[in-house]
Amino acid sequence: MGFKVLHGGLQSLIKDLGRMGFRGAGVPISGVLDPYRYFWVNGILGNSRYNPIVEMKMIGVEIEFDTDHLIALTGFSAETFLDDKKLHLFRPYKVKKGQVLKVGKINENGTIYLGIRGNWNLDKALGSVSSDLLTPFAGLLGRALKKGDKVSIENDTVPIDYSVSIPEEILVRRTGLKTIRILTGPESNLLKNGKKNHLSDNIITIDRTSNRMGLRLVSEIPVLRVNKNMLSSFVHPGTIQASSEKNLILLLNHSQTTGGYPRVAQVIRGDMYKLAYLGPGDQILFKWTTIEEAKYIERYQWGQFNLLWNLYFE
Template sequence: MGIIVKKAGWQTMVMDQGRKNTRHLGVPSSGVTDLFQYWWANGLVHHFDFKGAGPAVLEVGTGPVEFVFDQPHVFAMTGSAGEYYLDDQKIPSHTTLHAKSQQILRIEKIARNGTIYLAIRGKWRVNRVYESASADVLSPFSGSAGNRLKDQDRIIIDQVGQMELSTVKTPDYLKPAKSSGPHTIRITAGAELHQCDQIKHALSEESFGISRNSSRMGYRLTTNQEYNHTMTSMVSSIVLPGMIQWPSGGEPILLLPNCQTTGGYPRVAKIIDADLWKLAYLGPGDHLEFKWTTREEAIYLRKYKTQQFTRFWNKLFPENIKNHSLTY
């Protein structure tokens, strides 16, 4: 039971919330970039247990892709706008859907630099390393934990509970929207910012492009002029997804979930947790603008974003989610 990957595309991977306690071992956390749409995709198929790494999903970055359901399944897709078909019938995203045996799910198009999260109800039998199924293509992990999916791969998903679930939809105001202009992302000060006075001004005043020389480890950002700061070297220190490092005489690097665990470049800023989801819908050719905020506001916004999900599901299914915490 499960799905057969008929057409994998080149950026389809198994993901979950990532490896929570491995960074001290030098192992990247990996995991989805947009935790909110990950939670919504799972909620739509009545997966509510997000302890640890949480349920597995498919993260799709480019189309077209095709999956064959070899048994009836309940599924949902969240994330970017796109074109989706079940056999030849066009279907919506951000809602609970039902597939019959041998039906084909096609994701024909995905918005530029977008991401789709595909949740399928059931227990996924996939490779897990350090208790997480998240793929890290730069690691030596075996199977889907270390590789993108390929044509003819099979994912076994054991059915659990009832298959005829009530249809739930994500409210429109909670769907990710992508603007055509520069994308504003809020940041707080990094550990070495106080040693790089010129950089603080640059981060608040300049627009940054995302270079094609980027990867799942991080976005390399382009600037209109060269900035130098006095800090030419430092002891390699802890880094996290969302941090911005800025080498002297070079261009800044915005770290993503598959980033390394330590680095020797100055850590000048950190994207607040409530805005990390925006990185799932950006890529080469897009432009960013940063806005400074306080630690207190960042904590408040993180709590607010999490409660947007829990309040909705508590109202519909209070017995399912009340005992399961959502964490970054």
């Protein structure tokens, strides 16, 4: 029961919300970047929203099912096939034993979530099934999927409603992704021109050297007033570090837990999911906001999401 990996793609990772509570020992969170599309793919299948999924970027997996299963894909954007049949995102599909799912190339710096109905028999480490690229956990806990891997899932193909429509709000739209709202960080005072500064009034490009740990950003004009040698200090997902006058690092969910560069800003929690759909070559516009507004945005987003969830899945 479950699937066998024929092709792992580029860093296809099994994930849940990740690990909390071990950053003091240097263990990163390693959770999904877009919790909304993660929860939704499980919702479509009638799973608990916290069920494991496969998170894919750039090139997705090719897997063969060894029994009948219910599957779904969410996120943006890929041409996915079940044998020769093209699949749509945000829809449930019944797959038969021996059929092959191919996710292939993921376009426009997107992320694809693959959900499968049932209990995934996976080991946990420190409370999570997430693959961690830094900690040497055993097996799939410590690495991406590769050819020959087998994941066992207890299938239960209960009837589900295939005719359910897809709410507009849950689809990923490319418009509006570029504006990322930020809060001040502990070293924001090192930025040029204080608050009305070049970090926000400037188009910033994502560099090719970006990865799951962080996006490398390049600004055309200097953003730092002065650089500073720092003691290694706490950093977390969303932290924007300035490694030099024009180079920035925006940390993602696989980031290390401490860093030695000035922490010049922090992306608001409500905008973190957008980073699942941005990557090399994309441009970002940072916009300063306040903690009050940031919390309002996060509450609003979860409120809207839970309304949809209840409407469709409860």
